[in-house]
Amino acid sequence: MTSNVQPQPAPVDQPCEFKTEFHPRSGRQALYQCFEEFGIAPETQALPADEEPWRPFRSRGDFEFSEIALDAALNKHQIDRLLSLIARISQGQTQITLTNETDLRKALDNAASELTPFTKHEIKVPYKKEERVYEVHARPLWDWALDLLDNPLLAPHFVWDAQRVYKHNGMDFEHFFNEPWTGHRWWDIQSRLLPDLNAVPFCFILYADKTRLSSHGTVKGYPVVARCANLPVEIRNGEGLGGGQVVTNYASKEGKHGYTTLKRVVWHESFLKLLVHLDQYSKTGYSYSCYDKIMRWLFPVILILSGDYEEQCMMSLIRGLQCKCPCPVCLVPLDELHDLSKTFPIRSMKDAQVALDIYRQNRTEGEEVLKGLGLRPVANALWLIENSDPHEALSLDDLHTLHGGTGGVHLLRELKMVLADLGHKAQDDFKQQVADFPRWRALTHFTTVIHITFSNGNKRWDLVKISFYAALSVLKCQVSPEGYRLLRVIRSYLRLDSLIGLDVHTERTLAMIDAEFLVYDTALKDYIEYATTTSSIEGIKTDWNFPKTHLWKHARRDIESKGVARNYSTRPNEKLHGPLKSAYLSQSNGKDVAKQILRIDHHKCAALLLRGRLDTLDEQCRLQALGDAGLDDEDHDHINLDGHFKLGSPQSRADTIQDIENRLSAQDSAFQGFRKKLANFINTSLPTYGYQLTRWTIIPTDFQIREYCYLKLNYESTVNWRQSTDHLRSNPSFHGSPRFDCALIQLTAERTVFVKIIFMFKCEVPDIGAFQFALVQPYTAGIPGGSRRIDQDLRLTRVKAVPRKDSIFVPLKSFIRGAVLACDPEHQDEFLVVEHIDSDMFLRMEARAC
Incomplete structure (x- = not known):
């Protein structure tokens, strides 16, 4: 008698998803890890908790x-x-x-x-026939570094060796970049260190910018913020222990003394006060026993310099906007800044030093050489530190260059100018489209944009994204040739911005940046040519030869050299300006400003240190209490046993299905036949989702369901493979306005579609138990005539909603992530997928297009 039992296939070993190659000097073997293990530090022995971590406070x-x-x-x-x-x-x-x-x-x-204090210094600057004195309060960088190294809460998180990291794409391991130690520069620096020692770099990230302290801006502070690149980004860019720290500051009132001269001389003179011992240790190293009990020779390096263009000019000592070579990184001529198809030689510290030596020997000859390079005749303080070429350390600042520059200022200005030329109706239509744009948790909602200017770079960043979709129905090719060409520029700009802002970069995404730069370059040249030769709009921009047009040309080089853009963005550091201003306005007497502000900041750092100790003690007490009670330490954010979602905002009581149908069907055809539609879905569709039914399920009229208005949806990001979260609403009155979000769902095993959430609920399905459903309107209808020309020209993804009466039920477990779909007012029920709401959606739409 033959058996009907089929033999089970032999298990196949899945290849490890991640591979990490360490620098040869580390002596470590390549590490292969599965997804759950990658990025997790090996377990180390827990430090004993301080029984009185609040000391030196008495309680x-x-x-x-x-x-x-x-x-x-x-x-x-x-x-x-x-x-x-x-x-x-x-x-x-x-x-x-x-x-x-x-x-x-x-x-x-x-x-x-317990922390290294600030020290007061006097900077004497010769000016004309007198000598001016400025006060600088600084904490030497190496003393600050030792504070970090001596902190037992940070010690396990330091990364010392350069790494090359790879992810398996199904066929082979693909190289990717994220943290600074995955970039080529860290690897090259470690290769240059002394080979006979266990030598590793201690890498600094330095940010500088002025900030207005007084309400009228007459008193300004000039802080420098330090971050440690050896710490993971979540710690390094955070606001807690191990985050950014002001290490020097001086305050001044504007006077007759030229601002440029002040910045050029005082900045570098004061910067020298930060570098005490750093010049020596960068050559000889500093012996330190690390958390893992390994003695290492630490070599300080200025790995990244972060600042807006004005500060980058100061850090690199180039002459600025109108000099012959106004880029702090390369030698692009002033009149070719707009041409992104060309590549120019990279600046080097050695060339600058040679030019300055010529100047010192012969001022006339040296001045010509320096002018040709766009440099000032000043020695750069950073030259003292080994492996710290300022031109290599300078990095793309997306906040000021893109969001507060090319996109948030220049492209928006052009857009407003073109709309103004079309008249009030075009402006009103655009304004209405902006106001009607779907709300999204991570996106600013605007009600007026035409006659208002935002100074906040984050708001400008959001406004460019929204304005592009809002202008599509206004700036038609036949109506405004300039506007249609400008939309092509903005579309390519948004794609580049999304690409550059990825938290993880692979060889594929870097190649996409190169390809998109050529598209942007072509679109911009076409716009410039039309504006120059044909357009009649007064004031339209024809000269795009300014630095912010060019600076992002070095994005790929920065990513390969120092990791992804968030490693050197000024965005985390801009947050520190608020507390400095608050300290000046609320807690200082307006005298000896720099000293008072830094003292307050120093106190806050001490509070962070003690708070870290207290949190450690509290956590150990919590775990001990759980252990004593025989409980496990569970992640309470993932309560729902079905996986990646959690319903919230329940209605006060459950309703019968007949009551819901009677109440809502008259005003919304989606609820017509609600009970019958749900019964058919449970019996015919649930089995396709893996649920076995033993009999035909009948839904009675008194069947109880409870409505929910909020959905927390966790998903794996396609960018960094970590958990991300969307917060979706299905609420007729969310803060006084209806809010019905859209989502991307897995409709079948092979097909994903966009839907609009109509109704979310929980019920008890016979033979299955508690189940969570959503009534949704699919965006799967065919588009008459197929793809539209505007969709092809601007690379848009268009979808069309089925009639409301054809809405369907889906299990909430089929939801992938949230989505934003912008309505096309000229075509009923047609929507455009907004792919720039975040990096994950951008990559998903790229994969969908392919």
Whole structure:
């Protein structure tokens, strides 16, 4: 008798998804890891918790009060009043022993004594026939680095060796870049270090920019912020322990002394105060026993310089906007900044040093050489540090160059100018399209844009994305040839911006950047030619020879050299300007400004240090309590057992299915036959999702369902392969307005489609149990006439909604991620997929197009 049991196939070993090759000097073998293991540091022995981590404060309550006082920027009078009140009524688990602001300041000073203090320096600058003196308060970079190295909470997170990382794409391992240590520059620097020592680079990221401290801008601060590139980006770019730290600052009032001269001389003179010992250790190294008990020779390196164009001119000492070579990285001539199809020689520190030597020997001859290179006759402070060529360290600043520059200023200005030429109706139509643009959690919603200018680079970033889709129905080729050409430029700009902003880059995405630069270059030249020879619009831009047109030309080089753009963006550092201004306005007396502000900042750093210790103690106590109770440490963010989603905002009570149909079907055809449609879906479609039914399920009229208005949706990002989260709404009155979001779902095993959420609910399905469904309107209807010309010219993805009465049910487990679809007002029920809401959607649409 033969058996009907089929033999099970032999298990096939899946190849490890990730491979990491370490620098040969590290002596480490290549590491192969599966997805769950990649990026996770090997387990290390837990450090014993400090039983009194709030020391040198006398109690935990004293420390927690100081945190509140610092966060609220309380002044002396407010602190004295609050402490007086607390002293009269305090009781409970902790004791507050502080009695006035003096006690608090002393306690903070004691805590800050664990960190290297700031030192006051006088910078003497010759100016005409006099000598000017400026005060600079600085903390030497290496002293700050030792504070980081001595912190046991940060110690396990340091990365020392250069790495080449790969992900298996199904056929082979593909090289990718993300953190600074995955870039070529780190690898090359480690190769140049002493071979007979366990030598590794300690890499600094330095950011500089001025900030207005006073309300009228008469008092300005010039802070330099340091970050450690050896720490992972989540720590390095965070606001907590291990994040950015102001390491020098000076304040000044504008006067007769030329701003350019001030920046050129004072900046580099003050910068020298940061580099104490760094010049020596960059040559000889610094012996340090690391967390893993390995003795390493640390060689300090200025790996990345971050700043806007004005600061980059100061860091590189080029002459600025109108010099012969106005790029701080390469020698592109002034009149060829707009031509992205050409490549020019990269600047080098050695060329600048040679030119300065010629100047010192013969000023006339040297001035000509320096002018030809666009350089100033000043020695660069960064030349003192080995492996720290400022032209290699300077990096693309997406915030100012793109979002607050090319896109957020110049392209938006051109768009507004073209709309103004078309008249008020075109402007009103555009304004209405912007106001009607779907809301999205990570996207600013605008109600007026024509006669308002935003100074915030993040708002400009969002506005360019929205404006492109809002202008599609207004700037038709027949109506505005200039506008249609401009849309091509903006479309390519948005694609480049999305590509450059990826958190992980592969050889494929880098090749896409190269290809798209050629498209952008062609579109911009076409726009310039039409604006120059044909357009009658007054003031339209014909001269695009300015640095921000060119600077992103070096994006690929920066990514391959120093990792992805968020490693050197100014965006994380701009956040530090607010606290500095707040400290000046709320907590200083307007005198000796730099000293007072840095003292406050120093206190905040001490508070962060103690907060890290307290959190460690609290976490160990929590885990101990769980262990004592026989419980596991679960991730409570993933409550739903069905996987990657969680419903929220439930209605107060469940309704019968008949009540819902009766209440909603009259106003929305999607609910007509709601009960019958659900019964058919459960019986005919659920089995295709893997649910076995033993009998035909009947849905009675009193069948109970509970509506939900919120969906938290977790998904694996196609960019960095980590979890991302969308927050979707199906709410008739979300903050006073209807909000029905769209999503990308897995309709069948082979097909993904876009849908609009109509209704989300939970119910008990017989023989299955609790189940979560959504009533959705699919965007799967055919488009009359096929693809439109505008879709081909501007590379748009168009979808069309089926009639509301043809809405369908889908399990919520079929949802992939959220989506934004912009309505085309000229074609009923047709929508354009907004692929620039985030990097994941951009890559998904790229794959879909292929």
